[in-house]
Amino acid sequence: MKIYSFDTLANADLIIDAVYEGGSSGNASDDPISKIIKGIGNMGGFRSAGQGIFKKLIVLYTNMEDGDWPDSIDTSKGQFIYYGDNKHPGHDIHDTPRQGNATLKMLFDSTHNEKDARRIVPPIFIFVKYPTASSSRSVQFKGVAVPGYPGLSATDDLIAVWKTTNGQRFQNYRAIFTILNIPMVSRKWINSLFDPFGQDNSLNPFYQWKISGKADVLIAPSTKTIRTQIEQMPRTKLEREILQAVFDYFCEAPIKFEACAAKIFQLYDENVLIDEITRSAVDGGKDAIGRYVLGIKEDPVYAEFFLEAKCYQPGLNGQNINSVGVKEVSRLISRIKNRQFGVLVTTSFIAKQAYGEVREDGHPIVFLSGGDISRILIKKGINSTDAVLAWLNSEFSKS
Incomplete structure (x- = not known):
């Protein structure tokens, strides 16, 4: 497994299942994601770069430990299930500080509308918590994702689910994403997302999805049939x-x-x-x-x-x-x-x-x-x- 140290992150490529180590200062500056992608912020599970609906990219981060909202990744199917950011009662489903659920709605609406609408959908980078000896803030990169999954309809891939906390009912989104068959995201491509003169279109599976709506899924059947x-x-x-x-x-x-x-x-x-x-x-x-x-x-x-x-x-x-x-x-x-x-x-x-x-x-x-x-x-x-x-x-x- 490839491990990138904290001081190399600014120039690192993103490789499927590689680990990106956090810092050791003991505060929010230890976050590795904000070092990999400048301007993305160093806190929260839902992060984005760009103004309004025109996002340059989105990061979804999960610690996979929230019992009430159990995010999950099926690597054999290339499927990622992610819960939105309205995790407590007292607010409308879209009324969240980081506007995560509002952005999810925009992403899935754009995915299922006419093909031109998909053009505003940015790449979505998936990271999960992966503590190492060097830092408890270390993360693992799980891939580039797009909204939806082959075979799921518009009524199945983004669902508002009800929960009750202390007798108060509220809704949050359960979103299903496809992880694309992109083994590596180059530093050049990441930088191109912030280039005012245009993006590097070499990440073919992502751009092919934007044009056709057909996802080249990263399917990785297990080579091991005996679990330890x-x-x-x-x-x-x-x-x-x-x-x-x-x-x-x-x-x-x-x-x-x-x-x-x-x-x-x-x-x-x-x-x-x-x-x-x-x-x-x-x-x-x-x-x-x-x-x-x-x-x-x-x-x-x-x-x-x-x-x-x-x-x-x-x-x-x-x-x-x-x-x-x-x-x-x-x-x-x-x-x-x-x-x-x-x-x-x-x-x-x-x-x-x-x-x-x-x-x-x-x-x-x-x-x-x-x-x-x-x-x-x-x-x-x-x-x-x-x-x-x-x-x-x-x-x-x-x-």
């Missing part, structure tokens, strides 16, 4: 707290976790139907039985699955972590028949050998580990320990 323990477990403090809350709720009666695991799989994908939570004494290795719905509503096709739940120690409070091994996974595999698939949900993680054997042998098993559980709940708005406990108490009685 770190990749399967919580990444943030909030994710750790949520997983711990789930485990603590069921640890004394782990059999009760079976219904919760089935519900979590449903929360993950709306096409999941749970037909039965089986009794442990007679389930033959299956904690739940369900179907996955394919096709159109008028003529659905069903793929049957068996689900197993493992409420194992996640090792978050100094305890020894207990992984799901070959024995448990083999038990699920043995129950799957032709045209069926398996689902294993655990508060811990799948051990390397068990994970590897499943993927290498091509067994159709879906793994949802501890970190997945946390991220699924956060995405569905169950994004604090209090919210998790309220949800668990309402859905899953321990009596």
Whole structure:
């Protein structure tokens, strides 16, 4: 991974997934983005250069840690989901100090209007928080984006969502962007954005999109099919707290976790139907039985699955972590028949050998580990320990 030190940023190119280190002064001047792009400002998640609707460029920065507004990047699809800047009650959706939501509306309106309107859409640079040993303010560049995503309509890519805080309701935007197939943005091109004599048009995917509306998406399928323990477990403090809350709720009666695991799989994908939570004494290795719905509503096709739940120690409070091994996974595999698939949900993680054997042998098993559980709940708005406990108490009685 390429890492640029703080003192080189003014002349640095922007390379996909490269890290740009912040300073060490302990104040806002440590921000690396404002050193990469002069005049962009050193604070906030939404930054722009240019007056009025005619922006030279826009920067979207996210720490990926806001449980109420969970920004996300799917690198395999080249898709970025970003929440706007009206994150507290008391204001109209467009009445924000940095005018971020008003700008989002302008961007998406221009994208879906006649082709000439796209010409005012500037390049959008995506950065995420990436602390390093040198600075907690360091960032990673994730690419150049444009509004919308192939296959999504104008009613799907920018949505006003409702939230409630302290009994007060308010709206914020959920915006979906396409990350373009641009591996590097040269310093020359960045400088050209501020050139009064015109931009350098060499960034072809961006200018082709402005002309045609067709996006050359940066699709990067994973070369790795076996997730490590770190990749399967919580990444943030909030994710750790949520997983711990789930485990603590069921640890004394782990059999009760079976219904919760089935519900979590449903929360993950709306096409999941749970037909039965089986009794442990007679389930033959299956904690739940369900179907996955394919096709159109008028003529659905069903793929049957068996689900197993493992409420194992996640090792978050100094305890020894207990992984799901070959024995448990083999038990699920043995129950799957032709045209069926398996689902294993655990508060811990799948051990390397068990994970590897499943993927290498091509067994159709879906793994949802501890970190997945946390991220699924956060995405569905169950994004604090209090919210998790309220949800668990309402859905899953321990009596």
